[in-house]
Amino acid sequence: MLSSGLRVFFEGRNMARLMAGLLVTLKIALISIAICFLAGLLAGLLMTSKRPAVRAAMRVYLESVRIVPVLVWLFLVFFGVTRAWGLNLSGELAAVLVFVFWGTAEMGDIVRGAIQSLPVHQRQSGMALGLTEAQIYRHVVAPQILRRLLPASINLATRMVKTTSLVVFVGVTEVVKTGQQIIEFSNSKNPAAAFWIYGLIFILYFLVCYPISLLSRRLEKVWAY
Amino acid sequence: MKIQSIGVKKAITAILVLGLALALTACGNSSGAQTSAPPSDQAAPAQAGAQPLADEGAGGGADLIAGDKVRIGVFSDKPPFGYLDANGDSNGFDIYIAKRVAKDLLGDESRVEFVLVEPATRVEYLESDKVDIIFANFTVTDERKEKVDFALPYMKVALGVVSPEAAPINAVEDLKGKKLIVIKGTTAETYFTENHPDIELVKFDQISEAFQALKDGRGAGLSQDNTLLFAWARENAGFTVGVSALGRKDVIAPAVRKGNEKLLAWLNDELKKLGAEQFIHAAYEAELRPAYGDSIDPENVVIEGGETR
Known part of the structure:
Protein backbone atom coordinates (compact mmCIF):
# COMPACT_ATOMS: atom_id res chain seq x y z
CA MET A 1 0.00 0.00 0.00
CA LEU A 2 2.65 2.45 1.10
CA SER A 3 5.21 1.56 -1.55
CA SER A 4 2.60 1.59 -4.30
CA GLY A 5 2.15 5.24 -3.38
CA LEU A 6 5.53 5.88 -4.99
CA ARG A 7 3.84 6.01 -8.37
CA VAL A 8 2.76 9.56 -7.53
CA PHE A 9 6.23 10.72 -8.64
CA PHE A 10 5.88 9.23 -12.10
CA GLU A 11 2.41 10.43 -12.98
CA GLY A 12 2.21 13.23 -15.52
CA ARG A 13 4.78 15.95 -14.94
CA ASN A 14 4.74 15.60 -11.15
CA MET A 15 8.49 15.11 -10.70
CA ALA A 16 9.35 17.94 -13.08
CA ARG A 17 6.90 20.18 -11.24
CA LEU A 18 8.47 19.38 -7.87
CA MET A 19 11.91 20.18 -9.25
CA ALA A 20 10.62 23.42 -10.76
CA GLY A 21 9.17 24.25 -7.34
CA LEU A 22 12.53 23.53 -5.73
CA LEU A 23 14.23 25.86 -8.20
CA VAL A 24 11.81 28.63 -7.22
CA THR A 25 12.60 27.98 -3.54
CA LEU A 26 16.34 28.01 -4.25
CA LYS A 27 16.21 31.11 -6.41
CA ILE A 28 14.35 33.21 -3.86
CA ALA A 29 16.39 31.91 -0.92
CA LEU A 30 19.86 32.15 -2.46
CA ILE A 31 19.39 35.59 -4.03
CA SER A 32 18.02 36.89 -0.73
CA ILE A 33 20.77 35.28 1.35
CA ALA A 34 23.54 36.61 -0.90
CA ILE A 35 22.22 40.17 -0.83
CA CYS A 36 21.34 40.32 2.84
CA PHE A 37 24.66 38.84 3.99
CA LEU A 38 26.52 41.66 2.26
CA ALA A 39 24.02 44.34 3.25
CA GLY A 40 23.92 42.87 6.78
CA LEU A 41 27.65 43.50 7.26
CA LEU A 42 27.08 47.16 6.51
CA ALA A 43 23.91 47.30 8.60
CA GLY A 44 25.94 45.86 11.49
CA LEU A 45 28.48 48.64 11.16
CA LEU A 46 25.70 51.24 11.20
CA MET A 47 24.21 49.61 14.31
CA THR A 48 27.51 50.17 16.13
CA SER A 49 27.78 53.74 14.86
CA LYS A 50 28.94 56.44 17.27
CA ARG A 51 26.06 58.66 16.17
CA PRO A 52 22.95 58.17 18.30
CA ALA A 53 20.65 59.17 15.42
CA VAL A 54 22.05 56.44 13.17
CA ARG A 55 21.79 53.86 15.95
CA ALA A 56 18.21 54.92 16.70
CA ALA A 57 17.21 54.64 13.05
CA MET A 58 18.72 51.16 12.82
CA ARG A 59 16.97 50.23 16.04
CA VAL A 60 13.58 51.23 14.60
CA TYR A 61 14.37 49.24 11.45
CA LEU A 62 15.36 46.13 13.39
CA GLU A 63 12.38 46.27 15.73
CA SER A 64 9.91 46.79 12.91
CA VAL A 65 11.26 43.66 11.23
CA ARG A 66 11.10 41.73 14.49
CA ILE A 67 7.62 42.81 15.51
CA VAL A 68 5.86 42.40 12.15
CA PRO A 69 5.62 38.78 10.91
CA VAL A 70 7.21 37.97 7.54
CA LEU A 71 3.79 37.02 6.18
CA VAL A 72 2.44 40.50 6.93
CA TRP A 73 5.45 42.09 5.22
CA LEU A 74 4.78 39.91 2.17
CA PHE A 75 1.16 41.13 2.04
CA LEU A 76 2.25 44.73 2.54
CA VAL A 77 4.77 44.63 -0.27
CA PHE A 78 2.85 42.47 -2.75
CA PHE A 79 -0.64 43.93 -2.33
CA GLY A 80 0.04 47.19 -0.50
CA VAL A 81 2.54 48.59 -2.99
CA THR A 82 0.15 47.87 -5.86
CA ARG A 83 -2.73 49.51 -4.04
CA ALA A 84 -0.77 52.56 -2.94
CA TRP A 85 1.21 53.31 -6.11
CA GLY A 86 -0.28 51.04 -8.77
CA LEU A 87 3.11 49.37 -9.07
CA ASN A 88 2.56 45.71 -9.91
CA LEU A 89 5.48 43.76 -8.42
CA SER A 90 5.74 40.10 -9.32
CA GLY A 91 5.33 37.67 -6.43
CA GLU A 92 8.97 36.60 -6.66
CA LEU A 93 10.29 40.14 -6.57
CA ALA A 94 8.07 40.97 -3.60
CA ALA A 95 9.35 37.84 -1.86
CA VAL A 96 13.01 38.71 -2.47
CA LEU A 97 12.46 42.30 -1.29
CA VAL A 98 10.84 41.16 1.95
CA PHE A 99 13.44 38.47 2.56
CA VAL A 100 16.29 40.94 2.00
CA PHE A 101 14.59 43.50 4.25
CA TRP A 102 14.18 40.89 6.97
CA GLY A 103 17.54 39.17 6.52
CA THR A 104 19.53 42.40 6.46
CA ALA A 105 18.09 43.47 9.80
CA GLU A 106 18.80 40.12 11.46
CA MET A 107 22.21 39.79 9.84
CA GLY A 108 23.01 43.34 10.94
CA ASP A 109 22.13 42.47 14.51
CA ILE A 110 24.33 39.37 14.34
CA VAL A 111 27.22 41.51 13.05
CA ARG A 112 26.58 44.11 15.77
CA GLY A 113 26.74 41.38 18.39
CA ALA A 114 29.99 40.03 16.96
CA ILE A 115 31.60 43.49 16.84
CA GLN A 116 30.55 44.34 20.38
CA SER A 117 31.79 41.00 21.66
CA LEU A 118 35.33 42.04 20.73
CA PRO A 119 37.23 43.21 23.81
CA VAL A 120 37.59 46.98 23.73
CA HIS A 121 41.38 46.78 24.03
CA GLN A 122 41.61 45.27 20.54
CA ARG A 123 40.30 48.48 19.07
CA GLN A 124 42.30 50.64 21.50
CA SER A 125 45.48 48.83 20.54
CA GLY A 126 44.79 49.59 16.93
CA MET A 127 44.29 53.24 17.74
CA ALA A 128 47.50 53.30 19.76
CA LEU A 129 49.34 51.99 16.70
CA GLY A 130 47.97 54.97 14.76
CA LEU A 131 45.62 52.95 12.53
CA THR A 132 42.71 54.80 10.98
CA GLU A 133 39.11 53.74 11.64
CA ALA A 134 39.01 51.93 8.30
CA GLN A 135 42.31 50.18 8.98
CA ILE A 136 41.07 49.04 12.38
CA TYR A 137 38.02 47.45 10.73
CA ARG A 138 40.11 45.91 7.98
CA HIS A 139 42.96 44.45 10.04
CA VAL A 140 41.63 44.10 13.59
CA VAL A 141 37.84 43.82 13.66
CA ALA A 142 36.91 42.02 10.42
CA PRO A 143 39.19 38.97 10.74
CA GLN A 144 37.94 38.29 14.25
CA ILE A 145 34.22 38.89 13.81
CA LEU A 146 33.84 36.87 10.58
CA ARG A 147 34.36 33.64 12.46
CA ARG A 148 32.20 34.73 15.38
CA LEU A 149 29.21 35.49 13.22
CA LEU A 150 29.32 32.27 11.22
CA PRO A 151 27.09 30.01 13.39
CA ALA A 152 24.30 32.57 13.81
CA SER A 153 24.35 33.56 10.16
CA ILE A 154 24.15 29.92 9.02
CA ASN A 155 21.08 29.54 11.22
CA LEU A 156 19.62 32.61 9.54
CA ALA A 157 20.37 31.22 6.07
CA THR A 158 18.66 27.87 6.71
CA ARG A 159 15.73 29.67 8.33
CA MET A 160 15.35 31.79 5.20
CA VAL A 161 15.36 28.69 3.00
CA LYS A 162 12.53 27.20 5.04
CA THR A 163 10.52 30.42 5.29
CA THR A 164 10.19 30.47 1.49
CA SER A 165 7.15 28.22 2.02
CA LEU A 166 5.27 31.45 2.89
CA VAL A 167 5.65 32.92 -0.60
CA VAL A 168 2.65 30.90 -1.80
CA PHE A 169 0.55 33.71 -0.32
CA VAL A 170 1.89 36.12 -2.90
CA GLY A 171 1.10 33.71 -5.71
CA VAL A 172 4.49 32.02 -6.03
CA THR A 173 4.29 28.24 -6.27
CA GLU A 174 7.39 26.87 -4.56
CA VAL A 175 8.22 23.29 -3.66
CA VAL A 176 5.88 22.82 -0.66
CA LYS A 177 2.86 24.25 -2.49
CA THR A 178 3.62 22.12 -5.54
CA GLY A 179 3.69 19.11 -3.25
CA GLN A 180 0.34 20.03 -1.72
CA GLN A 181 -1.23 20.52 -5.14
CA ILE A 182 -0.04 17.05 -6.16
CA ILE A 183 -1.25 15.51 -2.89
CA GLU A 184 -4.72 17.03 -3.18
CA PHE A 185 -5.03 15.88 -6.78
CA SER A 186 -3.75 12.36 -6.09
CA ASN A 187 -5.48 11.83 -2.76
CA SER A 188 -8.50 9.92 -4.03
CA LYS A 189 -6.54 7.34 -6.00
CA ASN A 190 -3.41 7.32 -3.91
CA PRO A 191 -3.87 8.06 -0.20
CA ALA A 192 -0.18 7.35 0.48
CA ALA A 193 0.84 10.24 -1.78
CA ALA A 194 1.12 12.66 1.17
CA PHE A 195 3.70 10.44 2.85
CA TRP A 196 5.94 10.21 -0.21
CA ILE A 197 5.60 13.80 -1.32
CA TYR A 198 6.35 15.23 2.13
CA GLY A 199 9.14 12.64 2.45
CA LEU A 200 10.74 13.90 -0.75
CA ILE A 201 10.32 17.55 0.31
CA PHE A 202 12.06 16.67 3.59
CA ILE A 203 15.00 15.22 1.68
CA LEU A 204 15.11 18.17 -0.73
CA TYR A 205 15.25 20.70 2.12
CA PHE A 206 18.02 18.64 3.69
CA LEU A 207 19.97 18.61 0.43
CA VAL A 208 19.70 22.39 0.27
CA CYS A 209 20.49 23.16 3.90
CA TYR A 210 23.20 20.57 4.58
CA PRO A 211 25.78 22.00 2.14
CA ILE A 212 25.29 25.36 3.84
CA SER A 213 26.25 23.81 7.20
CA LEU A 214 29.21 22.01 5.58
CA LEU A 215 30.41 25.28 4.10
CA SER A 216 30.18 26.98 7.47
CA ARG A 217 32.18 24.22 9.15
CA ARG A 218 34.85 24.57 6.49
CA LEU A 219 34.96 28.33 6.83
CA GLU A 220 35.28 28.05 10.59
CA LYS A 221 38.46 26.05 10.04
CA VAL A 222 39.80 28.36 7.33
CA TRP A 223 39.15 31.46 9.42
CA ALA A 224 40.46 29.95 12.63
CA TYR A 225 43.02 32.07 14.45
CA MET B 1 39.07 60.52 13.13
CA LYS B 2 35.67 62.09 12.79
CA ILE B 3 36.11 63.02 9.14
CA GLN B 4 37.22 59.53 8.26
CA SER B 5 34.30 57.92 10.01
CA ILE B 6 31.88 60.07 8.02
CA GLY B 7 33.64 58.97 4.85
CA VAL B 8 33.20 55.35 5.78
CA LYS B 9 29.52 55.87 6.47
CA LYS B 10 28.94 57.67 3.20
CA ALA B 11 30.59 54.81 1.37
CA ILE B 12 28.44 52.35 3.28
CA THR B 13 25.24 54.17 2.42
CA ALA B 14 26.25 54.39 -1.22
CA ILE B 15 26.99 50.66 -1.39
CA LEU B 16 23.69 49.82 0.36
CA VAL B 17 21.69 51.90 -2.09
CA LEU B 18 23.62 50.52 -5.05
CA GLY B 19 23.16 46.95 -3.85
CA LEU B 20 19.42 47.35 -3.42
CA ALA B 21 19.10 49.00 -6.83
CA LEU B 22 21.03 46.14 -8.44
CA ALA B 23 18.89 43.61 -6.64
CA LEU B 24 15.74 45.33 -7.84
CA THR B 25 16.74 45.35 -11.49
CA ALA B 26 18.15 41.82 -11.42
CA CYS B 27 14.98 40.37 -9.94
CA GLY B 28 12.76 42.47 -12.13
CA ASN B 29 14.27 40.86 -15.20
CA SER B 30 14.00 37.30 -13.98
CA SER B 31 10.45 37.66 -12.69
CA GLY B 32 9.04 37.60 -16.21
CA ALA B 33 9.41 33.84 -16.19
CA GLN B 34 6.85 33.42 -13.44
CA THR B 35 3.41 32.61 -14.73
CA SER B 36 0.85 30.16 -13.54
CA ALA B 37 -0.96 30.01 -16.84
CA PRO B 38 -1.38 26.63 -18.51
CA MET B 155 -23.67 27.36 -6.88
CA LYS B 156 -25.32 26.77 -3.49
CA VAL B 157 -23.46 25.94 -0.36
CA ALA B 158 -23.88 25.52 3.38
CA LEU B 159 -21.34 24.65 6.02
CA GLY B 160 -20.70 21.05 6.92
CA VAL B 161 -18.60 19.27 9.50
CA VAL B 162 -16.60 16.20 8.52
CA SER B 163 -15.37 13.84 11.22
CA PRO B 164 -14.01 10.30 11.61
CA GLU B 165 -16.68 7.60 11.34
CA ALA B 166 -15.35 6.12 14.57
CA ALA B 167 -16.14 9.32 16.50
CA PRO B 168 -18.74 11.11 14.39
CA ILE B 169 -19.85 14.70 14.99
CA ASN B 170 -23.56 14.66 14.12
CA ALA B 171 -24.58 17.99 15.63
CA VAL B 172 -22.86 21.18 16.73
CA GLU B 173 -23.54 20.15 20.34
CA ASP B 174 -21.20 17.17 19.86
CA LEU B 175 -18.35 19.66 19.51
CA LYS B 176 -18.64 20.93 23.11
CA GLY B 177 -15.23 20.77 24.72
CA LYS B 178 -13.59 19.49 21.55
CA LYS B 179 -11.38 21.10 18.94
CA LEU B 180 -12.70 22.03 15.50
CA ILE B 181 -10.39 22.55 12.53
CA VAL B 182 -11.14 25.51 10.25
CA ILE B 183 -9.28 27.35 7.50
CA LYS B 184 -8.47 31.02 7.98
CA GLY B 185 -10.48 33.47 5.92
CA THR B 186 -13.37 31.07 5.27
CA THR B 187 -17.06 31.37 6.14
CA ALA B 188 -16.63 28.43 8.53
CA GLU B 189 -14.17 30.42 10.64
CA THR B 190 -16.52 33.42 10.76
CA TYR B 191 -19.60 31.31 11.55
CA PHE B 192 -18.08 29.48 14.50
CA THR B 193 -16.33 32.57 15.86
CA GLU B 194 -19.61 34.52 15.86
CA ASN B 195 -22.15 31.85 16.78
CA HIS B 196 -20.23 29.32 18.84
CA PRO B 197 -17.40 31.15 20.57
CA ASP B 198 -17.25 28.34 23.16
CA ILE B 199 -15.91 25.83 20.61
CA GLU B 200 -12.13 25.87 20.40
CA LEU B 201 -10.94 26.43 16.82
CA VAL B 202 -7.70 25.11 15.37
CA LYS B 203 -6.92 27.37 12.42
CA PHE B 204 -4.87 26.63 9.34
CA ASP B 205 -3.82 28.80 6.41
CA GLN B 206 -4.15 26.17 3.73
CA ILE B 207 -6.78 23.62 2.81
CA SER B 208 -4.36 20.74 2.43
CA GLU B 209 -2.83 21.42 5.85
CA ALA B 210 -6.25 21.42 7.47
CA PHE B 211 -7.31 18.07 6.03
CA GLN B 212 -3.97 16.57 6.98
CA ALA B 213 -4.51 17.82 10.54
CA LEU B 214 -7.91 16.11 10.64
CA LYS B 215 -6.30 12.86 9.51
CA ASP B 216 -3.67 13.27 12.20
CA GLY B 217 -6.39 13.66 14.84
CA ARG B 218 -5.57 17.25 15.74
CA GLY B 219 -9.29 18.07 15.94
CA ALA B 220 -12.57 16.23 16.45
CA GLY B 221 -13.87 17.54 13.13
CA LEU B 222 -13.26 19.96 10.30
CA SER B 223 -15.75 22.56 9.12
CA GLN B 224 -15.81 23.77 5.53
CA ASP B 225 -18.27 24.21 2.67
CA ASN B 226 -20.41 21.05 2.55
CA THR B 227 -19.83 20.63 -1.19
CA LEU B 228 -16.11 20.28 -0.66
CA LEU B 229 -16.60 17.94 2.30
CA PHE B 230 -18.93 15.58 0.39
CA ALA B 231 -16.23 15.07 -2.22
CA TRP B 232 -13.47 14.73 0.32
CA ALA B 233 -15.34 12.22 2.51
CA ARG B 234 -16.10 10.14 -0.56
CA GLU B 235 -12.40 9.98 -1.36
CA ASN B 236 -11.18 9.39 2.16
CA ALA B 237 -12.51 6.20 3.68
CA GLY B 238 -13.31 6.35 7.38
CA PHE B 239 -14.65 9.91 7.35
CA THR B 240 -18.25 11.08 7.25
CA VAL B 241 -20.02 14.41 6.84
CA GLY B 242 -22.06 14.14 10.05
CA VAL B 243 -23.33 17.72 9.88
CA SER B 244 -24.29 18.42 6.27
CA ALA B 245 -26.02 21.80 6.34
CA LEU B 246 -25.19 24.31 9.04
CA GLY B 247 -25.69 28.02 9.30
CA ARG B 248 -27.11 30.05 6.46
CA LYS B 249 -27.61 28.60 3.01
CA ASP B 250 -25.07 30.59 1.07
CA VAL B 251 -24.35 30.97 -2.60
CA ILE B 252 -21.10 30.99 -4.51
Missing part, protein backbone atom coordinates in the same frame (compact mmCIF):
# COMPACT_ATOMS: atom_id res chain seq x y z
CA PRO B 39 0.96 25.65 -21.37
CA SER B 40 -1.77 26.30 -23.92
CA ASP B 41 -1.17 30.00 -23.33
CA GLN B 42 2.14 29.86 -25.14
CA ALA B 43 0.33 30.44 -28.40
CA ALA B 44 -1.12 33.67 -27.05
CA PRO B 45 1.52 36.22 -28.21
CA ALA B 46 0.89 35.26 -31.81
CA GLN B 47 -2.82 35.74 -31.32
CA ALA B 48 -2.36 39.07 -29.64
CA GLY B 49 -1.35 40.59 -32.95
CA ALA B 50 -4.54 39.44 -34.61
CA GLN B 51 -6.63 40.63 -31.68
CA PRO B 52 -8.67 43.45 -33.28
CA LEU B 53 -9.92 41.08 -35.97
CA ALA B 54 -10.66 38.26 -33.56
CA ASP B 55 -12.67 40.52 -31.29
CA GLU B 56 -15.15 41.35 -34.02
CA GLY B 57 -16.59 37.88 -33.92
CA ALA B 58 -16.20 37.35 -30.16
CA GLY B 59 -18.15 38.69 -27.22
CA GLY B 60 -16.39 42.00 -27.80
CA GLY B 61 -15.26 42.15 -24.19
CA ALA B 62 -11.68 43.22 -24.88
CA ASP B 63 -12.38 46.76 -23.69
CA LEU B 64 -13.59 45.40 -20.34
CA ILE B 65 -10.15 44.27 -19.24
CA ALA B 66 -6.75 45.92 -19.25
CA GLY B 67 -4.47 43.32 -20.81
CA ASP B 68 -5.01 41.04 -23.79
CA LYS B 69 -5.71 38.14 -21.47
CA VAL B 70 -8.33 37.94 -18.78
CA ARG B 71 -6.72 37.16 -15.42
CA ILE B 72 -8.90 34.81 -13.41
CA GLY B 73 -8.06 33.85 -9.82
CA VAL B 74 -8.63 30.14 -9.12
CA PHE B 75 -7.67 27.57 -6.50
CA SER B 76 -4.83 25.16 -7.10
CA ASP B 77 -5.46 22.56 -4.39
CA LYS B 78 -9.21 22.31 -3.94
CA PRO B 79 -10.56 19.45 -6.04
CA PRO B 80 -13.12 19.13 -7.52
CA PHE B 81 -13.53 22.92 -7.83
CA GLY B 82 -10.08 24.16 -8.70
CA TYR B 83 -6.93 22.06 -8.81
CA LEU B 84 -3.85 21.32 -10.87
CA ASP B 85 -3.81 17.94 -12.59
CA ALA B 86 -0.72 15.73 -12.89
CA ASN B 87 0.52 17.88 -15.77
CA GLY B 88 0.17 21.07 -13.77
CA ASP B 89 -2.83 22.36 -15.71
CA SER B 90 -5.75 24.05 -13.97
CA ASN B 91 -8.94 22.01 -13.93
CA GLY B 92 -12.18 21.65 -12.00
CA PHE B 93 -15.76 22.94 -11.76
CA ASP B 94 -14.78 26.61 -11.36
CA ILE B 95 -12.21 26.38 -14.16
CA TYR B 96 -14.68 24.65 -16.49
CA ILE B 97 -16.99 27.66 -16.17
CA ALA B 98 -14.14 30.19 -16.15
CA LYS B 99 -12.74 28.88 -19.45
CA ARG B 100 -16.14 29.30 -21.09
CA VAL B 101 -16.43 32.83 -19.67
CA ALA B 102 -12.98 33.68 -21.07
CA LYS B 103 -13.96 32.27 -24.45
CA ASP B 104 -17.14 34.35 -24.57
CA LEU B 105 -15.29 37.44 -23.35
CA LEU B 106 -12.29 37.38 -25.69
CA GLY B 107 -13.25 34.86 -28.33
CA ASP B 108 -10.58 32.35 -27.36
CA GLU B 109 -10.36 29.94 -24.43
CA SER B 110 -6.56 30.23 -24.38
CA ARG B 111 -6.67 33.96 -23.67
CA VAL B 112 -7.07 33.35 -19.97
CA GLU B 113 -4.32 33.52 -17.38
CA PHE B 114 -5.16 31.48 -14.31
CA VAL B 115 -3.71 33.11 -11.21
CA LEU B 116 -3.44 30.66 -8.32
CA VAL B 117 -4.90 32.13 -5.13
CA GLU B 118 -5.39 31.05 -1.52
CA PRO B 119 -8.67 31.43 0.40
CA ALA B 120 -7.22 34.25 2.49
CA THR B 121 -5.87 36.23 -0.47
CA ARG B 122 -8.93 36.30 -2.76
CA VAL B 123 -10.19 39.73 -1.67
CA GLU B 124 -6.67 41.19 -1.75
CA TYR B 125 -6.08 40.02 -5.31
CA LEU B 126 -9.22 41.84 -6.46
CA GLU B 127 -8.66 44.96 -4.40
CA SER B 128 -5.12 45.41 -5.67
CA ASP B 129 -6.29 44.72 -9.24
CA LYS B 130 -4.01 41.72 -9.72
CA VAL B 131 -6.86 39.67 -11.19
CA ASP B 132 -9.93 40.65 -13.22
CA ILE B 133 -12.28 37.98 -11.87
CA ILE B 134 -12.12 35.61 -8.91
CA PHE B 135 -13.55 32.19 -9.76
CA ALA B 136 -12.41 30.37 -6.64
CA ASN B 137 -15.41 28.94 -4.83
CA PHE B 138 -16.10 32.40 -3.45
CA THR B 139 -19.02 32.36 -1.01
CA VAL B 140 -21.10 35.56 -1.06
CA THR B 141 -21.13 37.25 2.36
CA ASP B 142 -22.17 40.72 3.52
CA GLU B 143 -18.66 41.40 4.77
CA ARG B 144 -17.08 40.51 1.43
CA LYS B 145 -19.74 42.51 -0.45
CA GLU B 146 -18.28 45.65 1.10
CA LYS B 147 -14.96 44.94 -0.55
CA VAL B 148 -15.74 43.24 -3.86
CA ASP B 149 -18.67 43.10 -6.31
CA PHE B 150 -20.21 39.66 -6.68
CA ALA B 151 -21.86 38.62 -9.95
CA LEU B 152 -24.83 36.25 -10.11
CA PRO B 153 -24.32 32.99 -8.20
CA TYR B 154 -23.70 29.64 -9.89
CA ALA B 253 -20.43 33.51 -7.23
CA PRO B 254 -17.62 34.98 -9.28
CA ALA B 255 -16.48 38.41 -8.12
CA VAL B 256 -14.89 41.47 -9.70
CA ARG B 257 -13.13 44.48 -8.24
CA LYS B 258 -15.42 46.89 -6.41
CA GLY B 259 -16.79 49.46 -8.84
CA ASN B 260 -15.90 47.56 -12.01
CA GLU B 261 -19.50 47.88 -13.19
CA LYS B 262 -18.92 47.22 -16.87
CA LEU B 263 -17.29 43.85 -16.29
CA LEU B 264 -19.88 43.02 -13.63
CA ALA B 265 -22.77 43.76 -16.00
CA TRP B 266 -21.14 41.72 -18.75
CA LEU B 267 -20.54 38.81 -16.35
CA ASN B 268 -24.16 38.85 -15.17
CA ASP B 269 -25.43 38.78 -18.77
CA GLU B 270 -23.01 35.96 -19.47
CA LEU B 271 -24.25 33.89 -16.50
CA LYS B 272 -27.85 34.40 -17.63
CA LYS B 273 -26.86 33.27 -21.11
CA LEU B 274 -25.13 30.19 -19.69
CA GLY B 275 -28.23 29.50 -17.57
CA ALA B 276 -30.42 29.51 -20.67
CA GLU B 277 -28.36 26.67 -22.13
CA GLN B 278 -28.06 24.83 -18.78
CA PHE B 279 -24.27 25.19 -18.94
CA ILE B 280 -23.73 24.91 -15.18
CA HIS B 281 -25.43 21.51 -15.27
CA ALA B 282 -22.97 20.49 -17.97
CA ALA B 283 -20.13 21.65 -15.75
CA TYR B 284 -21.62 19.61 -12.88
CA GLU B 285 -21.75 16.48 -15.02
CA ALA B 286 -18.18 16.98 -16.22
CA GLU B 287 -16.47 17.91 -12.96
CA LEU B 288 -18.64 17.31 -9.88
CA ARG B 289 -20.54 14.08 -10.56
CA PRO B 290 -17.30 12.06 -10.81
CA ALA B 291 -16.40 13.38 -7.34
CA TYR B 292 -19.81 13.27 -5.64
CA GLY B 293 -21.24 10.14 -7.24
CA ASP B 294 -24.99 9.81 -7.62
CA SER B 295 -25.83 10.32 -3.95
CA ILE B 296 -26.30 14.06 -4.35
CA ASP B 297 -29.03 15.77 -6.35
CA PRO B 298 -27.39 18.34 -8.69
CA GLU B 299 -30.30 20.70 -8.01
CA ASN B 300 -28.99 21.07 -4.45
CA VAL B 301 -25.72 22.41 -5.77
CA VAL B 302 -26.21 24.08 -9.14
CA ILE B 303 -27.72 27.50 -9.83
CA GLU B 304 -28.57 28.40 -13.43
CA GLY B 305 -28.85 32.03 -14.52
CA GLY B 306 -28.39 33.25 -10.96
CA GLU B 307 -31.87 32.16 -9.92
CA THR B 308 -32.11 30.60 -6.49
CA ARG B 309 -35.28 28.65 -5.94
